Amino acid sequence: MSGDADxxxxxxxxxxxxxxxxxxxLADGRALPASLLASEAGVSPQTVSGHLRKLLDGGMVAVEQSGRHRYYKLSGPEVAAAIEALARLAKPQPIKSLRQSTRAAxxxxxxxxYDHLAGRLGVALLDGLVRREALTRTDGGTGADRRPDDPLAAQLPDGPYALGPNATKVFGELxxxxxxxxxxxxLLRFCxxxxxxxxxxxGQLGASIVNSFLANNWLHRRPNQRAVDLTNAGHQSLAGLLGG
Structure with missing residues (x-):
């Protein structure tokens, strides 16, 4: 028997x-070495090793071995969802430098x-998919608008969308x-x-879109950051879908 969640x-x-x-x-789904994570956290390699052990024991991260090197990643999308939820509840950290300001923006x-698009680009993508009838709202809502009773910054077990009449064509274009x-x-999940x-x-479609965008050079990952950028090719290819 098990008690309440700890x-x-x-x-x-x-x-x-x-x-x-x-x-x-790690919230973008990549596996990163401890040395890079130490730099990201602003601590020594020895200190980050201790933190990673605790996260491993707590089931929040997993480790992959590649030759002599170990790479750490989130144990699953539910951890990324929890991070996103806390980010919505937390007050922003004070910006003390131009670098911080640029990164936050x-x-x-x-x-x-984790492995799907978020931020203004992710929302604009969903808006475009609804507008092009690749997806349809099943609740009478508009575009990517949140329902009044949706929890803030959380995965939705019952997202109000289904594949639309133009799904095969539009997703094929992507x-x-x-x-x-x-x-x-x-296949279909929403946050x-x-x-x-x-x-x-x-969900699976969100992950497939990111993989396709990266393979086609429509999307560029910023080194050591969760932020991504649309390339010029991406802007041109997605202009109609994203509204120009």
Missing amino acids: VARAAGLMAEPARAKVLMA ALREARTC GVDLDDQPSRRQ VDWSEQRHHLS
Whole structure:
């Protein structure tokens, strides 16, 4: 028999500032080495090793071995969802430099949340998919607008969308074949974006879109950051979908 979820332990793991920075650095779904995570968190390699051990023991991160090197990643999308939810509830840290200001703005413009697009770009993408009838609202809502009773910054188990009449055509234009999607993961999932307070697409389709955008050089990852940028090719290819 099991008791209630040990929320206090999970919250405690995320409450330490350096560990929080480690988790934020991993929230785009990539696996990163401890040396880079130490730099991101502003601590020594020895200190970050201790933090990573605690996160591993707590089930928040997993580790992959590649030769002599170890790479750390979030244990699953539910951890990324928890980070996004806390980011929505938390007050912004004071900006003390131009670098911080630029980075914060970039995160709100476009970022990856585990393996799907978030920020203004993620929301605009979902708006465009609804406008082009690749997806349809099943609740009478408009575009990517959040429903009044949706929890802020959370994954939605019952997102109000379904594949629309133009799904095959529009997703094909984005380089995604609807007939060639793995069945082990839910095709359509949605989140409430913490910075936009509107919906963005997650699930298998969200991940496939990111993979396609990267493969086509429509999307560029910023080194050591969750922020991403549309390339010139991406702007041109997605202009109609994103509204110009």
